[in-house]
Amino acid sequence: MPSTPFHKILIANRGEIALRIIRSARALGFRTVAVYSTADADARHVQEADQAVCIGEPLPSQSYLCIPAILEAAALAGADAVHPGYGFLAENEAFARACKKAGLVFIGPSPEAIAAMGHKAGAKTLMQAAGVPCIPGYQGDDQSDARFAAEAERIGFPVMIKAAAGGGGRGMRLAPSAKAFPALLQSARSEAEAAFGNPELILERAMVAPRHIEIQVFADRHGHAIHLGERDCSVQRRHQKIIEEAPSPAVDAVLRERMGATAVAAVKAIGYEGAGTLEFLLDGEGNYYFMEMNTRLQVEHPVTEAITGLDLVELQLRVAAGEPLPLAQAEVRFDGHAIEVRLCAEDVAQGFMPQSGTMALWQMPPQLRVEDALRSGAEIPPFYDSMIAKLIAHGRTREEARRKLMAGLEDAVALGVTTNQLFMQRCLAHPVFAAGGASTAFIDQQQEELLASDSATQDRAAALAAVLLCDVAGERPSQGRPLTHTLPISLRFTLDGRMLGAGVVRAHPDRFSVGIDEGVFEIDRVERVQTSVRFVCNGLAERAVCHRDGPLLLLHYRGRQLRVEDHTRAAALKSGDAAGDGKLRASMNGRVVAVMVAVGDSVEAGQPMVTLEAMKMEHVHAAPSSGRVTALHVKTGDQVAASRVVAELAIEAP
Numbered sequence: 001m002p003s004t005p006f007h008k009i010l011i012a013n014r015g016e017i018a019l020r021i022i023r024s025a026r027a028l029g030f031r032t033v034a035v036y037s038t039a040d041a042d043a044r045h046v047q048e049a050d051q052a053v054c055i056g057e058p059l060p061s062q063s064y065l066c067i068p069a070i071l072e073a074a075a076l077a078g079a080d081a082v083h084p085g086y087g088f089l090a091e092n093e094a095f096a097r098a099c100k101k102a103g104l105v106f107i108g109p110s111p112e113a114i115a116a117m118g119h120k121a122g123a124k125t126l127m128q129a130a131g132v133p134c135i136p137g138y139q140g141d142d143q144s145d146a147r148f149a150a151e152a153e154r155i156g157f158p159v160m161i162k163a164a165a166g167g168g169g170r171g172m173r174l175a176p177s178a179k180a181f182p183a184l185l186q187s188a189r190s191e192a193e194a195a196f197g198n199p200e201l202i203l204e205r206a207m208v209a210p211r212h213i214e215i216q217v218f219a220d221r222h223g224h225a226i227h228l229g230e231r232d233c234s235v236q237r238r239h240q241k242i243i244e245e246a247p248s249p250a251v252d253a254v255l256r257e258r259m260g261a262t263a264v265a266a267v268k269a270i271g272y273e274g275a276g277t278l279e280f281l282l283d284g285e286g287n288y289y290f291m292e293m294n295t296r297l298q299v300e301h302p303v304t305e306a307i308t309g310l311d312l313v314e315l316q317l318r319v320a321a322g323e324p325l326p327l328a329q330a331e332v333r334f335d336g337h338a339i340e341v342r343l344c345a346e347d348v349a350q351g352f353m354p355q356s357g358t359m360a361l362w363q364m365p366p367q368l369r370v371e372d373a374l375r376s377g378a379e380i381p382p383f384y385d386s387m388i389a390k391l392i393a394h395g396r397t398r399e400e401a402r403r404k405l406m407a408g409l410e411d412a413v414a415l416g417v418t419t420n421q422l423f424m425q426r427c428l429a430h431p432v433f434a435a436g437g438a439s440t441a442f443i444d445q446q447q448e449e450l451l452a453s454d455s456a457t458q459d460r461a462a463a464l465a466a467v468l469l470c471d472v473a474g475e476r477p478s479q480g481r482p483l484t485h486t487l488p489i490s491l492r493f494t495l496d497g498r499m500l501g502a503g504v505v506r507a508h509p510d511r512f513s514v515g516i517d518e519g520v521f522e523i524d525r526v527e528r529v530q531t532s533v534r535f536v537c538n539g540l541a542e543r544a545v546c547h548r549d550g551p552l553l554l555l556h557y558r559g560r561q562l563r564v565e566d567h568t569r570a571a572a573l574k575s576g577d578a579a580g581d582g583k584l585r586a587s588m589n590g591r592v593v594a595v596m597v598a599v600g601d602s603v604e605a606g607q608p609m610v611t612l613e614a615m616k617m618e619h620v621h622a623a624p625s626s627g628r629v630t631a632l633h634v635k636t637g638d639q640v641a642a643s644r645v646v647a648e649l650a651i652e653a654p
Helices: 015-027 044-048 067-077 093-101 111-117 120-129 145-155 181-196 253-269 301-308 312-320 398-411 421-429 442-450 455-469
Strands: 008-011 031-036 051-054 081-083 159-163 173-175 201-205 211-219 225-237 240-246 274-282 288-294 337-344 357-359 361-363 369-372 378-380 387-395 413-415 489-495 498-508 511-516 519-529 532-537 540-549 552-557 560-566 583-585 590-595 608-614 617-622 627-632 645-651
Touching: 008 015, 008 067, 015 031, 015 044, 015 312, 015 369, 031 044, 031 067, 051 067, 067 093, 081 312, 093 111, 111 120, 120 201, 120 288, 145 181, 145 201, 159 181, 173 181, 181 201, 181 590, 181 617, 211 253, 211 312, 225 253, 225 301, 225 442, 240 301, 240 421, 253 274, 253 288, 274 312, 301 312, 301 337, 301 369, 301 387, 337 398, 337 421, 361 540, 387 398, 398 421, 413 540, 413 552, 421 442, 421 560, 455 489, 455 498, 455 511, 455 519, 455 532, 455 540, 455 552, 455 560, 608 645
Parallel strands: 008 031, 008 081, 031 051
Antiparallel strands: 159 173, 159 201, 211 225, 211 274, 225 240, 240 337, 274 288, 337 387, 357 378, 361 413, 369 387, 489 498, 489 560, 498 511, 511 519, 519 532, 532 540, 540 552, 552 560, 583 645, 590 608, 608 617, 627 645
């Protein structure tokens, strides 16, 4: 078979994905070219590549998903190969064809393979013909609402609606009943078209609490194909993976051999080349059903690298150059266990709402493998996926890997933008996950425990915050008088939005008595070295990390991110409920994708008014109360900032 040598690789992706590819490419002696939108001009992947090209504004049609811009950048930099990363372009048949037409080596499968397996409906048809077990459903050409409604009734509720050309949970909805089905169908179709440019959908029978198991495969152009074992990706929110591990606690050696053989036979049947992942649902009896194939490297590939000792990006580059795979199936070895968590910029308490802003302080644990592209002071823009880092632990046993990851995740410092850090710690610590029993229903079933408040930790953090707000590092006390004053210094501040009053008395040069609500805390020996704070609270010595910016104090304490705002000298907060003023505010930075009302319309409380898209997810903003629309301040396509008023209502009298 012919070789296809190349020397300079353009990476058609951003962030930690681009950095991961740069690392392996550089180790093999390749030159690299980064591309970036104007929002990413100062990003790390731009700085670490050998060359970089700006490809436009941070909109899909103008930057990372714009095929002409990518090809122009490759020509400008003199690149002779393109790595599409692990995003949408990696599964875009048109992009693979365009690269080939431009004389560029596409580091991925052929356009024909992408077309065959990158479309859920077509892939299921191929797999059924090959004898691979598939979930019952509908993947026909008739995309009418009536046909979908009839097919859903035939399949039986609950039924899963999926984007035919999609992935990553976009365009996916679980319809529990025939009554809920029409609205969910329209919502899935809208999101599918926005995310993938293709509104086609398929239906599948919704399995109850299955495992989500995927098989990593590799194939070369010489006819060799192998699998590298399975990954368990069952812990998900919004149908998006947040914890992955290898091997799966639910798969034994016999089942691994069966599933691996199925996956290898599937890729051989279509003449596949490169990295790919076949995804299955596994029931409690050991029956597995094909869902889809991702014709690319997965975000979660580091756990496979950890247990096999292989560099999967290196394998991609070698296969793309025409080399045969360097090992046969019998030579694949598995060592220990690896678990990965996805750290995301999102507010778990607000339905996993994506967040953006400035990451004031970013310190990742050295004992873990961390894939990220951030640094202190970096901006997290609202235009891209909410995942900001992956933390991976490897151990001789699953319990060792879990223990290492829990400790490392608790040590990770991410201050300035709300993340899912505490939620991930609780997932790892939960008895069901610890026992290896988590299914795709894990988060829904355990949500109450995973979201429970920890008032004891918050109270201790509040006591520390009160002392720090008094500027105990030798700076001028916040009320203009020395802390040696025997009377308490009164403070008012919010801790994660909760208004608190505190009195701080300096009972000794190194001892402070803090009264908060009904509690009294004795804090001794507060020592600060740069951002690190060591202190003793009620006899227990502990450590915290802090970042101060005027009246704002950000704390990392016991693995929690806490936001403290000093209101001691501020004017009294305005009273009144923001929801009761008739103003509809944007809950995040984002782009307006739909306006469902007009000025003069009467609306009911909870009625959808405006839909925003942020970090690839759509979020419907509903009327805060019943009334008449008196003003609309946005139109479709507008970019809005968090808290901006997008519409106003004249509230109806009760």
